[in-house]
Amino acid sequence: MEYVVEMLDIRKEFPGVIANDNITLRLKKGEIHALLGENGAGKSTLMSILFGLYQADSGKIRVNGKDVSISNPNVANELGIGMVHQHFKLVHNFTVTENIILGMEPKAGLSIDIKSAAKRVKEISEQYGLNVEPNAKIEDVSVGMQQRVEILKMLYRNADILIFDEPTAVLTPQEIDDLIKIMKNLIKEGKSIILITHKLKEIKAVADRCTVIRRGKYIGTVDVESTSKAQMAEMMVGREVLFTVDKPEKKAGEAILKVDNLSVKSSREGVMAVKNFSFEIKEGEILGLAGVEGNGQSELVEAITGLKPITSGKITLNGKEISSLSIRERINSGIAHIPEDRQKRGLVLDYTVGQNMVIEIYDRKPFSDRGLLNHKAISEYAEKIVEDFDVRAGQGVDSITRSLSGGNQQKAIVGREIELKPDVLIAVQPTRGLDVGSIEYIHRRLIEQRNNGKAILLVSLELDEILSLSDRIAIINNGELIGIVNAKDTNENEVGLMMTGIKRGDTD
Ligand SMILES: Nc1ncnc2c1ncn2[C@@H]1O[C@H](COP(=O)(O)OP(=O)(O)OP(=O)(O)O)[C@@H](O)[C@H]1O
Secondary structure: OOEEEEEEEEEEEEOOEEEEEEEEEEEEOOOEEEEEEOOOOOHHHHHHHHOOOOOOOEEEEEEOOEEEOOOOHHHHHHOOEEEEOOOOOOOOOOEHHHHHHOOOOOOOOOOOOHHHHHHHHHHHHHHOOOOOOOOOEHHHOOHHHHHHHHHHHHHHOOOOEEEEEOOOOOOOHHHHHHHHHHHHHHHHOOOEEEEEOOOHHHHHHHOOEEEEEEOOEEEEEEEOOOOOHHHHHHHHHOOOOOOOOOOOOOOOOOEEEEEEEEEEEOOOOOOEEEEEEEEEEEOOEEEEEEOOOOOOHHHHHHHHHOOOOOOEEEEEEOOEEOOOOOHHHHHHHOEEEEOOOHHHHHOOOOOEHHHHHOOOOOOOOOOEEOOEEOHHHHHHHHHHHHHHOOOOOOOHHHOEHHHOOHHHHHHHHHHHHHHOOOOEEEEEOOOOOOOHHHHHHHHHHHHHHHHOOOEEEEEOOOHHHHHHHOOEEEEEEOOEEEEEEEHHHOOHHHHHHHHOOOOOOOOO
16 A cells, blocks of 8 residues: 555635645655645644544545544544644643553553553653653653653554654754654654644655645645755745845944843742843844753843843843833833744734734724724734735634634734834744745844844844844853854854853864
């Protein structure tokens, strides 16, 4: 049997949008098959249909050659289909093993024996090189490890058709390399994989074939080895994508944001997350903050935006100290923030897109006047953001935000914050989860802000992004400033080395 899964002419409509418009995808046994498409193209919907979370309006699914009807995820499991979602579904105060057996029916009359379950978890972990400790608590392990627990959960249920939905979006570069090895091991052991990712580099590194969809429609399936990244990008977006941004030379002006000797506590008792950290960002400058995840970047950003109190030091905006101002007062003074976690901090998912676009400024004129909301002004303002940033939503600004695809939610936040025209924009992972076309657009808008004399703090785990957008790069390690270098006179190797704590000159 050549194909383990055949999804034929799958159609799924939501109010105002055809998410899947007769899509066909065929997965061969033993291959890694990438599924590529713009934000909102319909990838998650298609995979949710395969996993039994949604029902197709029409079309056919065959598994191992047989017609099947996948009415819910239990049926998918019985057919050997497993899925690792973008947002993990683990219970934090349970152990790895407890999470893995959670929801499994005990065999008639027998309770599940945790000890033998832990033993089997260990065996599977060793067989696939997952390195998971069965008795560790989820709250104590890294995000990369949590993902491996999700992988183990599928393997424990004997899944051999594995769906990964943007698995690398939450991982550090090292964890990405490890995941690539794990996926290759899985294939060696006879599994077949569907991989959703926006990163063409990853598709090139692991996938055998790639199916491309655009606006719900099937565009084609290509052999990855003989197709270039540019060709795949063009199939996906429908136009040529430039992988570089144009950044004109510019002399930076006066310092807008100044951080002096800042120290911030970590959420772990007795530990400082940021230690005596100082830098400034000038008018017309992008300062990149590079570091391995968890080295104090989040706390630094929280301290500047007012989400977390500082322990000592000073933060000044346009010459005025803001260290003890509230979040809203800081926004009103000219700080905007694209947060790390769009679902927790960025958006209220049950509000409409329109409401979310004015969430920080609805009490200003013209959006409200003497306590009355001006719905027309709010809609017009929101519609402009949605149009400029190409936020695709079935019912435009009236769509409930939860119904937007992940990437479109991200574009909405980025648009909202840039549109505030802030003096300082704190942009944390601004392009996480975005397709290459949208990344290109957001990069252009960030550079435009800089060219207009605004200051930007760019926090990103993508070194390529830091190096191509920043004017200067500050490197953080273990909460300390390792150094600030000019982007023009450095490279990935040097910044990578500094991220491990080695100062410039230390190696001479
Ligand atoms: N439950 C829902 N209700 C209404 N519309 C929905 C729902 N789920 C998805 N959609 C719409 O269907 C379209 C496809 O969304 P989907 O999440 O499948 O895209 P995607 O390709 O996975 O995007 P991304 O790369 O941004 O994650 C989008 O326009 C989205 O707004």
